[in-house]
Amino acid sequence: MNEITSKELAANCTLGGNASFLATVAAQDREDIKLANLMVQQQVLQAERSGEAIHWFDNYQLKLQALAEPVKEEGFDPAVIQMLAQAGQAGSIITQWALQSLTEHMQGLHLFQSSVQRERKRYVQLLPCVTQANGCIVLILHYLDVEVTRSRSGVLALRTKRDDNSLSERLAAITFDPVVFRDAHRQRVFLQITDHNRLMLQQVKLGRRGSPGSR
Amino acid sequence: MQDEFSLWLNGNSLVLASSALGPRRIDDLLDLQLLAYLGSVGEMPEIEEITDWRNIYQAIQASMGCAFTSLYSHPSPSSTHAPLQPLQVLKTGLTQYVPRLSQAAVSRALASLDSLDRQLLQPLCRACITGCQFNAELRLLLPGMQIIGSELWFGSSAPLSCQGPDWRVDHAALGKTSAHTTTYLLDEHLFDSVRDLVDEALLGKREQYRLAVKLSGGRVNE
Numbered sequence: 523m524n525e526i527t528s529k530e531l532a533a534n535c536t537l538g539g540n541a542s543f544l545a546t547v548a549a550q551d552r553e554d555i556k557l558a559n560l561m562v563q564q565q566v567l568q569a570e571r572s573g574e575a576i577h578w579f580d581n582y583q584l585k586l587q588a589l590a591e592p593v594k595e596e597g598f599d600p601a602v603i604q605m606l607a608q609a610g611q612a613g614s615i616i617t618q619w620a621l622q623s624l625t626e627h628m629q630g631l632h633l634f635q636s637s638v639q640r641e642r643k644r645y646v647q648l649l650p651c652v653t654q655a656n657g658c659i660v661l662i663l664h665y666l667d668v669e670v671t672r673s674r675s676g677v678l679a680l681r682t683k684r685d686d687n688s689l690s691e692r693l694a695a696i697t698f699d700p701v702v703f704r705d706a707h708r709q710r711v712f713l714q715i716t717d718h719n720r721l722m723l724q725q726v727k728l729g730r731r732g733s734p735g736s737r
Numbered sequence: 738m739q740d741e742f743s744l745w746l747n748g749n750s751l752v753l754a755s756s757a758l759g760p761r762r763i764d765d766l767l768d769l770q771l772l773a774y775l776g777s778v779g780e781m782p783e784i785e786e787i788t789d790w791r792n793i794y795q796a797i798q799a800s801m802g803c804a805f806t807s808l809y810s811h812p813s814p815s816s817t818h819a820p821l822q823p824l825q826v827l828k829t830g831l832t833q834y835v836p837r838l839s840q841a842a843v844s845r846a847l848a849s850l851d852s853l854d855r856q857l858l859q860p861l862c863r864a865c866i867t868g869c870q871f872n873a874e875l876r877l878l879l880p881g882m883q884i885i886g887s888e889l890w891f892g893s894s895a896p897l898s899c900q901g902p903d904w905r906v907d908h909a910a911l912g913k914t915s916a917h918t919t920t921y922l923l924d925e926h927l928f929d930s931v932r933d934l935v936d937e938a939l940l941g942k943r944e945q946y947r948l949a950v951k952l953s954g955g956r957v958n959e
Contacts, residue, residue, distance in 0.1 A: 560804050716930040722800040723934045728942070729778030731749070731864050 546653040551700040555651055555661065558589045558703060561711045564718050579665040579692040586661065589707050590698045598695060599654045606662070606695055651698075658697045665692040742846040744950040746861045748774035750874040750886070751827075753846050755839075757880045765928055766878045768935050770886075771946055773797040775938075784870060787890040787915045795919065801935065802927030803884070820905035821914070823889055824850060827875035830887030830918045839879055853950070855901030860948060862899030869893045869912070882923040890915045 547555075562585040569581055576584075598606070650662045743763070745752040748771045754763045776797045777790055784790045795803075828847050835843045865873040870892050877885045892912030928935075 556804070712926070712930075715927065719800045719802070719927065719931055720934060722796070723931055723938070726772070726776040726797055726800075726938070727779040728772075728775040728938060729780070729782055730775075731778055731867070 547651050547659060548700075551659060552651070554700050554703050554708065555649075555659070555698060557708065557711055557715070558586065558698075559649060561715050561718075562586045562589070564715065568718075579663070579694075582665075583663055583694050583696070586663065587696050589703060589711065590661065590696045598660060598697075599656075602652060602654065602660050602662075602695065606693065654697075658699055661696050661698050663692070663694045663696070741842045744846075744850075746858075746864075746948040746950060747771050747876075748946050749861070749864045749872055750774065750876045751850070751861060752876045752878060753843070754878040755842075755880055758878060758882075762882065762925075763878065765925075765932075766882070766884065766923065767947060768939055768943070769798060769801050769803065769884075769923065769928065770874075770876060771942065772801070772935055772938055775942065775946070784867075784872060784890070787872070787913075790872070790890075791888070791917065791919075798921060801931055802924040803921040804924065804927070818908050820907055821891065821911060822903070822905050823871065823873065823891075824875075824902050824904065826889050826916055827873065827887045830889070830916050831875050831877055831885055834885050834918055834920055835877065836879070836883075843877060851902050853902050857950060858901060859899045864946070866897045866899065869896055871897055871906075882925060884921040884923065886919045886921070888915075888917045888919070890917075 562582060565585055566578060566581045569576065570578060574581070650664065652660045652662065654660055741757075742753045742755055745754065745767060747767050750770050752767060752770065754766065758766070773794050777794045780793045781790050828850070832840075832843070832847065861873070865871055870890070872890045873888070875887045879885070891906070891914040893906065894910045894912060897906075
C-alpha cells in the first residue's frame with residue numbers, strides 16, 4: 523500500500539525537522555499535520571532554549587501525542603509494524619525514507635537546525651506520515667543525531683552519531699485522527715502558533731540600507 | 738511576459754510576481770520579503786557568516802507564515818576562474834526549481850532582465866552592496882503562495898560599485914562566495930494573523946525600499 527514514491531516533503535528549516543507524506547494522505551490532513559507539527563516544534567524549541575532537561579525527542583513525542591489519538595485497539599497495520607521493526611536496518615523502508623529525505627536536504631543541511639546545534643552536532647527530525655487501512659494516519663517520529671563535517675572541497679558530509687551515552691536514532695509511532703484534531707485542537711493550535719509568531723515579530727528590529735525607493 | 742509577471746525592486750531583492758496572484762497577495766509577498774530583509778539587516782548589520790544571516794532571514798519569514806521551506810546550496814560560483822556574473826548566477830539558482838508548468842513563462846521573464854536599464858538597477862545595487870560585500874536575491878512569486886528565492890552573497894577584495902545586468906566580477910577580486918536557493922510556501926491564514934504587525938513595522942518603509950519597474954514594451958506596475 524505504501525509506495526515511497528509520490529510523497530510530499532515539507533521541511534521546516536527554522537525549527538529543525540521535516541514531515542513527508544505518502545500520496546494516500548489527503549491534502550487537508552497534510553495541512554493539519556503540518557500545523558500540529560509546527561506548534562509542537564515551536565514549543566519544544568522554546569523548552570530547549572530555556573534549558574529544560576527533557577530530551578528533544580521525548581518532549582516532541584509527548585506534545586505531539588497530546589494532539590493525537592491513543593493507539594486504537596486494532597493497533598498498527600502489519601506494514602507499519604514491519605516498518606517500525608526494521609528501522610535502522612540497512613534497506614528498511616523507514617531508513618530508506620529517512621536517508622532519502624536527508625539526501626534531498628544534504629546540501630542545505632548546514633542551515634538546517636543550526637539554531638540548536640552544539641558545535642558540530644545537529645539533529646534531524648523526520649515525520650513520515652502513512653495512512654492505515656482503518657483511515658487513521660500514523661505519524662512516525664524518527665530522530666537522528668548527526669555530525670556534519672566539511673571536506674576540503676567544501677562538500678558537506680554527514681553521518682549518524684553514536685556514543686555510549688546517547689542514542690543516535692529514536693523512533694516512535696502515534697496515530698493521528700484528523701477529525702478529532704479539527705474538532706478538539708485545531709483552533710487552539712492555530713492561536714498558539716499565531717501568538718508565538720506575533721511575539722517573534724514584535725522583537726524584530728529593522729535596520730537601514732541604501733534603498734530602491736530613495737533617489 | 739509582461740502580461741504574466743510584474744517586476745519589483747524590493748529591499749535587496751529583484752522580484753518577479755505572477756499576475757495570477759492578484760494585487761493584494763503580491764503586496765503581501767512583497768511585504769514579507771521586505772520585512773525579513775530589513776529585520777535581518779537590523780539583527781546583523783555586518784555579515785560575517787552568510788549562513789547566520791540567512792537563518793535570521795528565514796526565521797523572520799517563518800514568523801509570518803513561511804514555516805515550511807526547502808533549502809538548496811549550490812557549488813561555489815567562484816570555483817572556476819571565469820568572472821562571476823551575479824545576475825546569471827541568480828537566474829541559474831532560480832530556474833532549476835521552477836515548477837514545470839511555469840517554466841516557459843518564467844524563462845521569458847528572466848530573459849527580459851538582461852535588457853534592464855543600468856540606471857534602473859542602481860537603487861537595487863545600493864541595497865545589495867555594502868562596501869566590499871554583495872548580498873542579493875532574485876525572487877519569484879507564484880500562484881499558490883509559492884516563493885522561490887535565489888540568493889547570492891560574495892565578498893570582494895575591493896569596494897564594489899553599482900553595475901548593470903551584464904556586470905562581471907573578476908575572479909581574482911572575489912572572496913568568499915555563496916549561492917543558495919530557498920523555496921517557501923506561505924500559509925495565508927498565518928500571514929493574515931500578523932498582517933497588522935507587518936503594516937505597523939513597514940510604515941513609511943515601502944516608499945523607501947520598494948520600486949515598481951517598467952519593463953520595455955510592457956505595462957507599468959502601480
